[in-house]
Amino acid sequence: MPVAPMVEMAHRHGARVLVDGAQSASHLPVDVTCLGADFFLFSGHKVYGPTGIGVLYGREDVLERMPPWQGGGSMIDDVSFERTTYAQPPARFEAGTPSPADAVGPGAALDYVERIGRPAIAAHEQHLMSRLVAGLSSVPGVSILGAPAVRVGAVSFVLARYELQAVGEHLNRCGIAVRSGHHWAQPILRRFGHEISVRPSLGLYNDEDGIARLVVALRDLAEGRRR
Numbered sequence: 411m412p413v414a415p416m417v418e419m420a421h422r423h424g425a426r427v428l429v430d431g432a433q434s435a436s437h438l439p440v441d442v443t444c445l446g447a448d449f450f451l452f453s454g455h456k457v458y459g460p461t462g463i464g465v466l467y468g469r470e471d472v473l474e475r476m477p478p479w480q481g482g483g484s485m486i487d488d489v490s491f492e493r494t495t496y497a498q499p500p501a502r503f504e505a506g507t508p509s510p511a512d513a514v515g516p517g518a519a520l521d522y523v524e525r526i527g528r529p530a531i532a533a534h535e536q537h538l539m540s541r542l543v544a545g546l547s548s549v550p551g552v553s554i555l556g557a558p559a560v561r562v563g564a565v566s567f568v569l570a571r572y573e574l575q576a577v578g579e580h581l582n583r584c585g586i587a588v589r590s591g592h593h594w595a596q597p598i599l600r601r602f603g604h605e606i607s608v609r610p611s612l613g614l615y616n617d618e619d620g621i622a623r624l625v626v627a628l629r630d631l632a633e634g635r636r637r
């Protein structure tokens with residue numbers, strides 16, 4: 411997504427922008443200042459970390475004008491019978507005793523990602539993505555959805571004459587984990603004329619062998635040789 415120009419357009423109309431970075435944080439270098447968004451967030455488990463915790467970034471000048479959303483310890487500045495004032499962000503939004511143990515996991519995960527380097531991860535994934543797109547395109551009946559200049563992380567396809575849930579199940583039985591469904595993106599799927607798609611996604615743990623196995627399994631199904 412061309413996030414920076416989208417943010418710019420929204421800001422011109424006085425809107426605040428929250429970027430859901432759950433799909434970009436593990437694949438691309440992210441510079442929140444360059445994007446200019448008011449908020450940016452992602453989940454721990456999308457950067458190889460634990461579930462149930464994530465990261466929410468907010469621009470300082472925006473956070474400073476926001477009221478607290480929960481009351482509790484550490485978010486108070488001063489209380490009297492006349493008035494209450496709240497702590498500066500981020501403490502204002504972190505009511506109650508935090509859970510440091512929970513935050514250690516995503517911290518370690520981010521250190522791991524940083525150590526490998528997002529540019530190196532992006533290069534690895536781009537290489538695999540071009541293999542994957544070429545492989546999928548070579549299977550009879552496969553249509554790939556969309557044609558972006560750069561694909562990040564995932565590619566959606568449909569297979570003519572096949573029920574797509576069954577395609578996903580077939581691949582999963584072959585040991586290839588893909589998602590088939592609407593991927594929480596029904597408007598864009600309908601824009602392409604579909605209700606569901608099959609969607610392999612790539613991460614730094616994938617390799618060429620896995621892609622070759624996916625393509626073979628799909629071709630076996632498409633050509634009626636399913637095992």
Ligand SMILES: *Cc1c(COP(=O)(O)O)cnc(C)c1O
Binds near residue numbers: 430431433454
């Ligand atoms: C995974 C994902 C979510 C949901 O995050 P959870 O932490 O799994 O609830 C939201 N948006 C996008 C783009 C995602 O990829």
